[in-house]
Amino acid sequence: MSAPAAPATPSSIDDLPPAIEVRGVRRVYKAKPNPVTALDGVDLDVAPGELFGLLGPNGAGKTTLIKILTTLLLPTDGTARVFGFDVARQTTEIRRIMNIVSGGEQSGYGLLQVREQLWMFSQFYGIPVREGWRRVDELIDAVGLQEQRHQKISSLSTGQRQKLNLARGLMNDPWILFLDEPTLGLDVSAARVVRDLVRGWQAAVPGRTILLTSHYMAEVDELCDRLAIVDHGRILALGTPTELKQRVSAGSIFRLVLDALEGGVEPIAALPGVERAVLAADDATAPDGQTVAVNLQLTDDAVLGSVITALAAQDAHIVALQKSEPTLEDVFVELVGRGFGDAPEGDR
Amino acid sequence: MTQLAGSQARPQRDARGTWQERLLTWRTAVRLGWAVESNWADPVLFLIYSIAKPIASVLMLVVMLQVISNGAASTADLGFVIVGSALWAFVMGGIAGLAWSILDDRERYRMLRYLAILPGSLSVILLGRGTARLLIAGMGSVITLVVACLITGVPIDIGRIDWIMLLVCMAIGLVAVIALGTLMAAVCMQTRQDSWSYPEAVAGALFLLVGAVFPIVVLPQVVQWVGLLMPLTWWIEGIRRAVLPDAASGIGGVGSVWTDVTGTLAPDQGVILVVSMATTAMATLVAFGGYRWSERRARERGLLDRTTGS
The missing domain is CATH 3.40.50.300 (P-loop containing nucleotide triphosphate hydrolases)
Structure with a gap:
């Protein structure tokens, strides 16, 4: 059509x-x-x-x-x-x-x-x-x-x-x-x-x-x-949708799964453009105990390059990489303090 | 598709609907109304509602008149009742047609919002929608008149019909009926869907005031004054005078307000026409003003696209 x-x-x-x-x-x-x-x-x-x-x-x-x-x-x-x-x-x-x-x-x-x-x-x-x-x-x-x-x-x-x-x-x-x-x-x-x-x-x-x-x-x-x-x-x-979502995340959010991270996350967190680098709280280690997950908040997608270089210097290999973006609902929740479904009255 | 081509394509700031545009809008609305009504009115339903019902109403009144008068009602008396009540189907169609267009389009079809945002005037669209019902009611009136006269033996002598008077009165009456219909539409624009019955209720009340089936002399004096101010009173009197020259006057008579004030037993044709035009002009002005106020208020209160039913 x-x-x-x-x-x-x-x-x-x-x-x-x-x-x-x-x-x-x-x-x-x-x-x-x-x-x-x-x-x-x-x-x-x-x-x-x-x-x-x-x-x-x-x-x-x-x-x-x-x-x-x-x-x-x-x-x-x-x-x-x-x-x-x-x-x-x-x-x-x-x-x-x-x-x-x-x-x-x-x-x-x-x-x-x-x-x-x-x-x-x-x-x-x-x-x-x-x-x-x-x-x-x-x-x-x-x-x-x-x-x-x-x-x-x-x-x-x-x-x-x-x-x-x-x-x-x-x-x-x-x-x-x-x-x-x-x-x-x-x-x-x-x-x-x-x-x-x-x-x-x-x-x-x-x-x-x-x-x-x-x-x-x-x-x-x-x-x-x-x-x-x-x-x-x-x-x-x-x-724009991107601008609004950036208000929430103040950057890009990635989740990295590595085969190992001998030197810890501190060297990564210290890199320019990395706002936050933490071991994932939920499943920091995979069920097999041989991988480790790290959540990263970057000022920009481009910072990911220096992160990968730093990880390579630590001999850490990426098993999986997932970018997660905030949704507009996240923006709404941050602005209003409640979700769409919590609206109290009918549309006008 | 037409082109959006910069400033040349912008509508002029002083653009208003021209008469040609209004005519096209009205014509389209008539077609829309007719399509909706004629689809609804399959032949059987059309016969029941537009012909059988008014004929039955007329014949009921005729029987009642014969019972009350012990069978002594003259053909002139019968003609009086038949003409008045046959015309009433037209009045009902006109008043209800416009008002129901508002309710139909808002509550049933939920299209009023899309009609209201058309460049053409909403009042012209409603007038066109109502015209279809008016046409159907007009056909019903004519058929009722002819059938009732044939059944009761009331003679309508085509050679004695005052055609000019008839045509002029019909034209004035049409305007009067539309004015009253517009006024009812203005009311229904403000009310909930329960107002389906308002137009029939108002038409029913008017039926008692305007000398449709009995002379207004039988009414209390105050009510006679109200009747004399109604354009329909003069319209029905004019039509009756044009079709049945021997019928009694519905307006004057011994003891009537008219006779007391003017000293004449009944108004002559000239007076009927002049008063008919004057009262119709008055009703049209009131209807025009009332409708404009109502549409403005509907925009202020958000009534144009609300639905009050389930």
Whole structure:
């Protein structure tokens, strides 16, 4: 399966304003007994062409931010702009250039056929009739619903509905696509299809921007150029996945298994760039008693070369070498003090 | 795919929906509404809900009238009831059609959020969605009128129908029904899914106020005033006058507020048209303002994409 045919590459995207510009956005829901603050002074910039992720547990405020940016909800305070257009006042302009795909829902006119519903939306977006049908078929092929094109929507599986939803979201070929938990509830294979399609669509034309919310860390890690970790309506950290993970590890972590280590770990720990070198506490010696494991924390992968040289000088031979990296969940745990699964409330 | 080509491709900052765009949006929404309704309404269901039900309602009223009058109801009296209640199916379809579009798209199909983020106005889309129900209800009204007249022997003399009056009144009435439907849609945008019954409840209440099946002179004076301010009262009176010139007036009569205030037994055609237009204009303004307020409030409170059911 491939993404729909790409148009010619634009000459430049340099003169485009920021795809997303959020300043001091607060959103408070009236609720009993107390109001709920879903967003609490969010500032965010996303450049054209970025695939930006919002990562956070349920109730973090991700969906609320997307609703504000897609003009479905007004902020209580602050301003938000999409490609320079104000979400509160310039809704028509924004709606022409964006679209949203939400996951985990059963939306769709169940009595219509797949092709019929997509065509309706092509008309709502003002695409000429013939071009509309061409585009409908192109998108159906792209999302892999060829066999279901004449099937009623009510008979589609969850994954097929989500693909249909994605096709609808791409109908107007938006400049910016908001993906709100797009793979929620999908099996591994369907989620892969959605991710591949999204990536292919974005890569086809420079400037196409995606804001992805998810609580699947691997998905965000795999797809996003940059991401923000959100919790309780605040952005806790922002950067590339690598940058964020480095905040936790402050370097690279390796586990070495050696056939022997006569001189101990101290000479290794003293090497420049080695932040920590310790015998592994769990199984410092292998069951056969002939190997020894060492955990290393290095400032950079490149330091590993000098470590290997030092080990060779001690006549220690490497039996196994494993690099272990911190995950985004580690970042979240360090920032928040709890894991995703411990989130106290439903998503907003 | 269309091209994202730098600043030239950006929408103009003063871009607003043109009339052509609105027309396309409305037309597409009509098609969407018709596709959804016609899929739902297989021939048997369509016959039951759009024809059999209103015909049964009319005939029940006719039987009740005959029982109350010991079988002495004249064809003019029967015509009065038949025209009023046949038109009511149209009113019901119009009011409920727009309001149910909100509830259907939000609660059942869960598509309201995707309609709300379209460049076209949501009100135009809802109007288009409601138009399908209005068309179905209109067909039901016409069929009910013809069948009921044939069954009861009420003579409709095509040669005596005032076609101009009929057409003008229908046009004004259409606007009035849409205005009331828009107002109900504005209400349903704010309420939970339990509000499915609101449009029928409101239409039922109006049924008693506007002289659909009995002259409003039988109502208390205060309620008569309310009835006189309703555009539907004048619309039904105008249609009745155009189709059945001999039918009694639903508005005036001895002891009525109308007669007390104007000194005339019944309004003439000119007055009916003028008041009909004035009250419809008023209702349209209220509906327009109410809908705008409601949509704004829905955006403030996040009501456009909520689902209140399971």
